[in-house]
Structures are given as structure tokens and as C-alpha cells.
Amino acid sequence: MLRSFACRSRFLIALILVQSCLLTGALAHGQAAAATTPAGVIPAQVPETRGLRVFDPSLIDKWVDPCDNFYRFSCNGWFKRNPLPADQVAYGRFTELYELNRQHLREILEAAAAPLPTRTANEQKIGDEYVSCMDTASVNRLGLAPLQPELDRIAELSTTAELPALVAHLQSIGVNAFFSMGSGPDYADSNSVITFYGAGGLGLPERDYYTRTDAKSVEERQEYVAHVNAILKLSGESEAQAGKDAQTVLEIETRLAKASLTVTEQRDPQNLNHPTDVPAFSKELTHFALVDYVRAAHTPTAGKLNDSEPKFFAEFNRLVADTPVERIKAYLRWQLLHAYAGTGLPESFDHENWNFYAHILNGAEKQQERWKRCTSRVDFELGEALGQAYVAKYFPPEEKKRTLEMTLAIEQAMDKDIDKLDWMSPGTKAKAKEKLHAVMNKIGYPDKWRDYSKLQIVRGDSLGNSMRAREFDVARDLAKIGKPVDKSEWQMTPPTVNAYYDPQLNNVNFPAGYLQPPFFSGKEDDAANYGDMGSTVGHELTHGFDDEGRQFDKDGNLKNWWTKDDEQKFNDRADCLVQQFGAIEAVPGVHLNGKLTLGENIADLGGLWLAWLAWLDKAETAHLDLNAKADGYTPDQRFWIAYAQQWCTQTRPEQLRSQAESDGHSPDEYRANTVLTDLPEFAKSFSCKKTAAMVAEKPCRVW
Numbered sequence: 001m002l003r004s005f006a007c008r009s010r011f012l013i014a015l016i017l018v019q020s021c022l023l024t025g026a027l028a029h030g031q032a033a034a035a036t037t038p039a040g041v042i043p044a045q046v047p048e049t050r051g052l053r054v055f056d057p058s059l060i061d062k063w064v065d066p067c068d069n070f071y072r073f074s075c076n077g078w079f080k081r082n083p084l085p086a087d088q089v090a091y092g093r094f095t096e097l098y099e100l101n102r103q104h105l106r107e108i109l110e111a112a113a114a115p116l117p118t119r120t121a122n123e124q125k126i127g128d129e130y131v132s133c134m135d136t137a138s139v140n141r142l143g144l145a146p147l148q149p150e151l152d153r154i155a156e157l158s159t160t161a162e163l164p165a166l167v168a169h170l171q172s173i174g175v176n177a178f179f180s181m182g183s184g185p186d187y188a189d190s191n192s193v194i195t196f197y198g199a200g201g202l203g204l205p206e207r208d209y210y211t212r213t214d215a216k217s218v219e220e221r222q223e224y225v226a227h228v229n230a231i232l233k234l235s236g237e238s239e240a241q242a243g244k245d246a247q248t249v250l251e252i253e254t255r256l257a258k259a260s261l262t263v264t265e266q267r268d269p270q271n272l273n274h275p276t277d278v279p280a281f282s283k284e285l286t287h288f289a290l291v292d293y294v295r296a297a298h299t300p301t302a303g304k305l306n307d308s309e310p311k312f313f314a315e316f317n318r319l320v321a322d323t324p325v326e327r328i329k330a331y332l333r334w335q336l337l338h339a340y341a342g343t344g345l346p347e348s349f350d351h352e353n354w355n356f357y358a359h360i361l362n363g364a365e366k367q368q369e370r371w372k373r374c375t376s377r378v379d380f381e382l383g384e385a386l387g388q389a390y391v392a393k394y395f396p397p398e399e400k401k402r403t404l405e406m407t408l409a410i411e412q413a414m415d416k417d418i419d420k421l422d423w424m425s426p427g428t429k430a431k432a433k434e435k436l437h438a439v440m441n442k443i444g445y446p447d448k449w450r451d452y453s454k455l456q457i458v459r460g461d462s463l464g465n466s467m468r469a470r471e472f473d474v475a476r477d478l479a480k481i482g483k484p485v486d487k488s489e490w491q492m493t494p495p496t497v498n499a500y501y502d503p504q505l506n507n508v509n510f511p512a513g514y515l516q517p518p519f520f521s522g523k524e525d526d527a528a529n530y531g532d533m534g535s536t537v538g539h540e541l542t543h544g545f546d547d548e549g550r551q552f553d554k555d556g557n558l559k560n561w562w563t564k565d566d567e568q569k570f571n572d573r574a575d576c577l578v579q580q581f582g583a584i585e586a587v588p589g590v591h592l593n594g595k596l597t598l599g600e601n602i603a604d605l606g607g608l609w610l611a612w613l614a615w616l617d618k619a620e621t622a623h624l625d626l627n628a629k630a631d632g633y634t635p636d637q638r639f640w641i642a643y644a645q646q647w648c649t650q651t652r653p654e655q656l657r658s659q660a661e662s663d664g665h666s667p668d669e670y671r672a673n674t675v676l677t678d679l680p681e682f683a684k685s686f687s688c689k690k691t692a693a694m695v696a697e698k699p700c701r702v703w
Contacts, residue, residue, distance in 0.1 A: 052096060052518040055528035055642045057631040067688035067695070071672040074641050075648035084650040086366035089358065092649030092668060093518050098497045101390075101513050105375050105495055108389045115459070122385040125452055126378055128459040129469075133343050133374035139462050140346045144235060146463040147340060151235075154332045160320050163328065164289045168296035170332065174470030175339045176200050177332060178256070178316060181297065183480040185504040186304060187273045190556030193480045195305040197281070198272075199260040199312040202253050203228065203338055205361070206662050210257035214589075216657070220361065225250050227356035231337050234348050245330035252319065252331045259315030263662055264596045269503075269551055269558055272308045281307055284314065287321040298475075300482055343373055344463035363654030381469035382457075383493030384450040387512075390495045391445045395512035400444045402522060403515055406529070406614075407441050407508070410537045413614035417703070423569045431561040435544060435554040440487065440507035444515065445494040499536055501543035504556040508540040519646060526622075527635040530615035531642030538614075539607030542703055546602040547574055576700035577601045580674065586660035586667055587653055593660070600665045604675045606703035608643060612681060615639055636685045640676065647672040 061076030084091050112119065112127030119127065132138070144151070150173070157166055170177040180200035186192045204210060204224055209217065225246045232242035265271050278301050282290040294301050307313060320328075337345075341353040351367065358364035379386055418424070418432050455472040457465050480486070487505050492498060495513035502509070514520075520533040543549045550570065553559040562570070581601055582594030594601075619626065619635060626635055633641065647668035651659075656667055665671070676682045677696040688695050 052100075052516075053528075054518055054521050054524045054532050054645075055631070055638050056518070056645060057633070059645055059648065060641065066686045067683070067692035069673065070640070070644055070676055070682075070686075070694050071647065071669050074644035074672070078645070078648040079650065082648075082650065084652065087364060087368045089362040089364050089655040090649055090651040092651075093646050094497050094649075097514075097516055097518065099372075101495050101497060101516075102372055102375050104394065105379065105386060105390060106371055108386065108393070109375060109378060112389070122382075122388065122452065125455065125457040126382050126386050126389070129378050129382060129457050129465050130374055132458070132460055132462040132465055133377055134370060135460060135462065136347060136370065138460055139344070142463065143346055146461070146467070147336070147345075150336055151333065154329050154336065157325060157329055157332075160287065160325060160328070161289065163320065164293035165296040166332070168293050170336065172297065172471055172474050173339075173467050174474065175332075175335050176202070177335050179313070181299075182474075183477050184306070185485050185556065186275075187269065187306065187504075187558040188275065190504045190506075190552075191485050192304075193483055193485055194303065195299055195481050196308060197305065197313065198308040199256070201256045201335070202260075203249065203334065204253070204257075205658070206263055207257045207260045208262060208662065210254045212661075221250065223356065223360050227352065227360075228334055230352050231341060231349065232334065234346075234352065235333070235337055245334070248327045248330045249334045252323065252327065255315060255319055256312070259309075259312045261309055261312075263664070264593060267548055267596065267599065267664070269548060272306075273558060274307045274310055275304055276307050277304055278302065281305060281313075284310070285317050287317050297478065299478055303482060340463060340466065343370070343377055344466040361654065362658055363652035377466070379493055379495060381466065381473075382452060382455075383495075384446065384490075385452050387445060387494030388449050391512050395444055395494070395515065399512075399515055399520075399522070403443045403510060403520070403533075404441060406534055407443070407510075407537050407541075409614045409618060410534060410541060410610050411436060411439065411441075413610050413617060414538075414541060414703075417610065417613060421703075423573070424566050425563055428562055428566040431553075432545065435506065435561075436541075438506055438554040439541065439544065440505070442488075442490065442507055442509045444510070444512040446490050447488055499540050501540040501549065502556075503544060503549045503552040506544060506552070506554060506556045508537070510537070510540075525630070525635070525638070526615060526618055527638040528642040530611045530618070531639035532646050534611035534614060535604075535608045535643050535646075537607070538610035539603040541610065542603040542606035543599065545606070545703060546599040547571075548599050570702065573700065573702045574598060574602060576698070577605070577702070580678075580696070580700055581666055581670065584666075584670055584674070587657045590657055590660045592666055592670070596662075596664055597666045600671075601675075602702050604666075604671050605678055605700065608675055609679065609701075609703065611643075612639065612679075634685070636681075640682050640685055644672040644676070 056078075059075060059077035059081075061073055064073040064076060066073040078093075082091060082096075088095065109126060109130040112123040113131040114127070150170070153166060153169065157163065167177045171181060178201040180196075180198040182196055183193050184196045186194045199207075202210070204221075209220065209224075228246040228249050229242045232245055233239065237245065261271060278290060278294060284307075291301060337349070338353075341349040343350060354364070354367045358367070414436055415433060418429050418436070421429065424432070452472075456468055485505065487507065490509060490511075491502070492500060492509060492511050493513075494511050496511040497514045499508070499510045499514055501507070514536075515533070517523075518532075519536070520529055544552075547570075550562070551558055551560065553561050560567075578594035578598055580594070581592045581597055584592045586592055624635060628634070630638065649668040651667065659665070659667055666674070673694065677694050678699040678701060680695075680699065682688075683692070683695045686694075
């Protein structure tokens with residue numbers, strides 16, 4: 001889930017479609033090493049924290065009328081208790097759990113960092129990767145030396161005929177050079193893995209940062225050029241050369257951006273489906289020898305591939321033809337430095353990287369402590385090795401069983417609800433049920449753990465470790481091409497505080513790190529758990545039937561299973577949400593993009609409705625007294641409050657603006673309030689009048 005609800009594609013995060021998650025936005029109790037703690041590592045001290053609860057009456061502000069602003073009614077107590085930390089651009093219930101999980105991962109890593117002969121192979125890798133990342137003295141001393149061979153490769157480029165092999169190599173170590181390439185299930189045959197080519201090569205977050213003409217966007221581009229300039233100067237370029245090269249970077253990236261699909265256009269899988277093969281694609285890339293690139297990348301020279309954005313590659317082809325080699329080299333130097341300007345490079349690079357991306361673009365006031373960033377880095381690079389240790393400590397089998405029971409109950413509720421839809425024909429209902437019954441439920445962690453035996457982690461080589469980890473992951477991804485899809489594979493690590501649905505594999509995925517308080521707890525009642533985690537389960541399930549997911553059949557193939565009339569009725573109902581959310585002004589002058597957030601809004605509304613239906617069935621079976629109060633509230637009221645309290649979040653204006661402009665998830669306040677205004681059952685629970693702010697004049701409903 002990721003603080004907002006939609007992930008990006010399995011394929012290098014470039015093809016927007018493939019997965020939908022809950023958030024935007026990611027770790028429990030072990031014993032830290034004592035006398036054996038390596039030098040430079042400060043042992044974790046897990047602070048005393050209030051017990052995180054799914055339904056927390058202490059967060060409620062009774063001075064606020066729940067029918068006027070339910071989000072503030074449910075969360076004002078949390079806001080008063082949790083000022084926005086200086087090192088965060090947003091801080092909410094998800095961040096609370098993410099930070100707690102990260103403390104727990106830190107303990108695991110510190111214990112694994114002790115160079116004991118009894119360490120397992122995975123413990124050696126995660127421990128040495130962590131302690132190497134924390135060793136800033138060595139990182140600063142080594143400087144750019146570990147990266148020099150790559151800088152030399154770029155410097156040696158003499159003609160564009162040599163560019164395909166160089167681009168393939170840079171991409172193999174995780175550099176976003178010009179475009180993206182990776183593996184993914186064939187849109188027409190979800191059991192087969194093919195090569196996907198997509199737009200890429202940008203240093204700003206997404207396309208429209210290069211095209212918007214308002215004063216703030218113009219200022220951000222100026223700041224970006226200054227940032228590129230600063231990084232290039234740190235790498236040794238003169239003031240004059242860095243200034244010239246920074247302008248070159250902006251010009252090249254602007255050309256690539258203008259040829260790319262918008263984030264809204266990327267949401268439609270039909271816009272990304274352009275099957276071809278190497279010979280045919282080669283004819284389009286007349287100035288970029290695709291066969292040379294394919295051979296250098298070690299991907300198949302025969303077989304099907306997908307050109308996700310033909311317009312982009314046409315412009316890329318022209319760019320290679322008319323851009324002097326020296327300008328291309330400047331762009332590639334920047335992309336290489338940009339790819340590693342974090343914990344792997346000296347602190348001067350690290351701070352400059354934070355200053356632009358976290359401070360200038362999103363408003364953070366302080367850089368996060370090194371241990372936090374190193375912990376997240378190990379989770380990113382060796383997630384299943386670290387996750388295996390996490391699961392062993394913090395996710396007992398009974399938790400997996402309880403989550404599965406809830407998931408099955410919500411799927412059963414959807415089955416019944418499809419029968420009651422008055423706008424869908426019997427034939428389409430039958431197809432919808434076929435897809436629902438084919439959904440695969442993945443909970444907690446993989447059945448088979450990833451094998452890292454071929455990945456070398458060297459103590460004291462922070463940058464080298466990062467490069468080898470990226471190369472390992474790219475190679476692992478490309479090795480899938482031409483093989484059957486592995487439906488058991490996960491796209492999130494076990495400690496992640498998020499969830500996702502994959503439309504091409506038709507599965508829902510709930511990592512162990514998310515199945516914890518304040519979202520799910522065996523100590524709390526079903527009303528709270530179904531209102532919170534149940535709505536998430538319903539959310540991910542509904543993604544299979546949102547405006548994107550509904551275009552895939554039960555097997556994950558891009559295939560229309562709707563009648564024309566039913567499709568029109570779906571679109572009419574979806575447009576209600578487009579208009580409803582598009583009317584919301586997130587920050588002065590910036591409205592939400594109702595089309596961009598449509599999938600997540602459908603999933604929020606449908607998911608909460610399914611959780612409500614499943615909870616009502618469970619309450620009826622248990623003969624629950626719906627008038628009995630606990631902590632001052634009836635079970636149905638507790639359900640709605642638990643839903644709203646998961647979204648309690650403090651957000652900086654800069655981050656709110658960025659989210660409204662480019663994120664597929666609506667800001668958390670509207671994920672709570674706006675969805676609830678569409679549900680008469682909520683209004684009934686709190687006796688809200690028809691004229692109340694929390695009651696929509698014309699409620700929207702898709703599922």
C-alpha cells in the first residue's frame with residue numbers, strides 16, 4: 001500500500017499499470033549486539049511507545065461534529081499528539097508503524113553486523129551491507145574512486161554507434177539512462193514473460209515537472225538545474241563546465257519528457273500495449289542499433305517484446321541522431337551520479353541529493369538519521385534476506401491464518417454483492433465472478449525465499465555493494481524473459497507497510513510488516529479490524545475491478561469481458577468519482593486530478609463497502625448486539641472510526657502540492673471524508689442529516 005494505494009509496474013517502476021497498492025508514500029523486537037557491535041554503529045534504543053491501537057478512542061475529538069468533518073473528529077487527538085517531525089514530508093499512522101518496524105529491523109541488522117563465525121550467509125550479507133553503509137568515514141575516504149571505472153566508460157564514448165552497448169551496461173547497474181527495459185507478463189498471455197521497453201531517463205519525478213508553466217514549476221526547474229550543477233561540480237567539473245552540462249541535462253530530459261505519456265495516460269493499459277519484436281523495433285530505431293543493445297543487455301534477440309511508448313522511442317531516435325556526443329556524455333555522467341548520490345557516495349553528494357529532492361521539492365526540514373536510511377537501503381537491496389529474519393520474529397503463523405480468514409470473508413461478500421448489482425447484466429456478472437474466484441491470496445511473505453548466493457557483499461565497500469546489488473536485481477529480472485511467469489514471486493518485501501494488487505497475475509498481496517497494529521490486531525474486535533485492515537483487503541480486491549483492473553480477465557490477460565452497455569454504465573458511475581474528487585482543491589490553486597486518482601478512489605469506496613458487508617455478516621453470525629457500546633461507541637461506529645483513523649496524517653504543503661499534481665492517490669483527508677460521504681450507512685450510524693457536510697448530495701457508487 002504505500003501511503004496512498006497504487007504501486008507502479010513490476011517492470012522497473014516504469015510502466016505505470018502493473019500493480020496497484022494502498023499507499024504512496026514502508027519495520028519489532030530483537031536483541032542488539034552489545035560488546036560485539038561494530039565500530040561506527042550506535043546500538044538501537046527502541047523507545048517506549050504508546051501501544052498502537054486499531055480503534056483508539058483517545059484520538060477522537062468530541063468537540064467536532066462527526067457529521068461535519070469525520071476525519072477531524074476521528075484524528076484531531078492524533079494531530080495534537082504527533083507534530084510533524086522535521087525529517088518527514090508527511091507523518092501518519094503508516095509512518096508510525098513504518099518507523100517502529102524500522103527500529104526492529106535495525107536491531108536485526110546490528111546483531112547480524114557482528115562478524116561472528118556462526119553467522120548464516122544471509123546474516124553476513126545483511127549485516128555487512130548495513131555496517132558498510134553506516135561507515136561514513138570509509139565512504140568519504142573512497143570518494144568517487146569506486147565509480148571511476150563507470151565515469152571512464154562514459155568518457156571513452158566517441159560515437160553514437162557505441163551508445164547501445166554503453167546504455168545497456170549502465171542500465172545493468174541501475175542507471176536510468178534514456179529509457180527503461182525489463183521483464184513483464186505479456187498483455188496477451190499473462191503466463192509468458194516478455195521484454196518491455198518504456199519511457200525513462202528523467203531526473204525530476206515525472207513528465208509534467210518539465211512541462212507545467214506556472215511560477216512554482218518554473219522555479220522548481222531552475223532549482224533542478226542548480227542541483228545538477230552542484231552534483232557535477234562535486235564530481236570535479238569546473239564551474240563553467242558544470243553550468244553548461246546542467247543546462248544540457250535539462251534540455252535532453254525535457255525532450256524525453258515531452259514525448260512521454262502523462263501519468264494519467266499511463267493509467268490506461270491500452271496506451272501501453274504495443275507488441276512487436278526486435279527486427280521490427282530495430283527498423284524504428286534507425287540511429288540506435290537495437291541488436292547491439294540487446295546483445296549487451298543479454299536479452300533475447302528473437303521473440304515478442306512490447307514497445308510501451310512508440311512516440312517516446314521515435315523522439316529518442318531523433319535525439320540520438322541530432323545530439324552531439326559530448327552532450328550525451330554530459331547527460332550520462334549526470335544519470336550515473338544521480339543514481340548513486342545517496343548513502344553510497346560521500347556525504348556532500350548525499351546532502352545535496354536530500355536538499356533538492358526532500359527539502360526543495362517536498363519540504364523536509366532535516367535529513368533522516370543515517371541508520372534509518374541504511375536500514376531502508378538494506379530492505380530495498382536484500383529485502384527477502386532481511387524479511388526472512390523479520391518474519392521469524394514478528395509474524396507468527398496464527399496472524400497469517402487470521403488475515404486469510406478475513407480476506408476470504410471479504411471475497412465472499414463481493415460475490416454476494418455482485419449478485420445485487422442492478423446495473424450489470426447477468427453475463428458480465430458471471431465473468432466478474434469467474435475473475436473474483438480466480439484471485440490468488442498472498443499473505444505475509446513468499447512461500448519460497450529469494451536466493452542471494454550469487455550476490456557478493458563486501459564489508460567496507462558501501463558503493464560497490466550497492467552497485468552489485470542493483471546488477472544482481474537487474475540480471476534476476478531479465479533472466480525471466482522467455483520463461484513462464486512465477487506467480488509466487490512478491491514485488492514488496494515482507495517488512496513493508498503497504499499492500500498491492502497485480503492485475504496481470506490477478507493476486508492480492510499483504511506483507512507481514514503491514515499486518516500489525518495500528519491496522520490489524522488480535523486484541524481488538526472485528527468492527528475495528530474490518531473497518532481498518534478489512535477496508536484495505538477490500539481495496540486491493542476492488543483494484544481488480546477498477547477502471548484499469550477491469551480490463552484484464554481472470555487469467556490476467558488484457559481482454560474485454562464486458563458488454564458494451566455494461567461498460568458504459570461502469571464508465572458513467574466512475575465519472576461521478578472523477579467529478580467529485582476533481583472538485584477538491586488540495587492546496588490553493590491546485591485541484592486533485594479526478595482521472596489520475598480514479599482507480600484508487602474506486603478501490604477506496606468499493607473496498608470499504610465490501611469490508612462493511614463482510615463485517616455485517618460476521619456480526620450477524622456472532623449474534624452481536626449492535627447497540628452495545630465499548631469505549632463509548634457502538635460496533636458500527638467503531639467500524640467507521642477505525643477506517644478514518646488509519647488515515648490520520650500530517651503533510652507539508654509542498655508534499656501535498658506534489659501529491660495532488662502527480663500521485664494516483666488522493667490526500668489522506670479525502671480518502672477518509674469523501675468516501676464516507678458516499679455511504680448512507682455511515683450517515684445512519686451517526687444520525688447525520690441529509691444536509692450535513694458528511695452526506696453527499698449525489699452519492700457516487702461503482703461497486
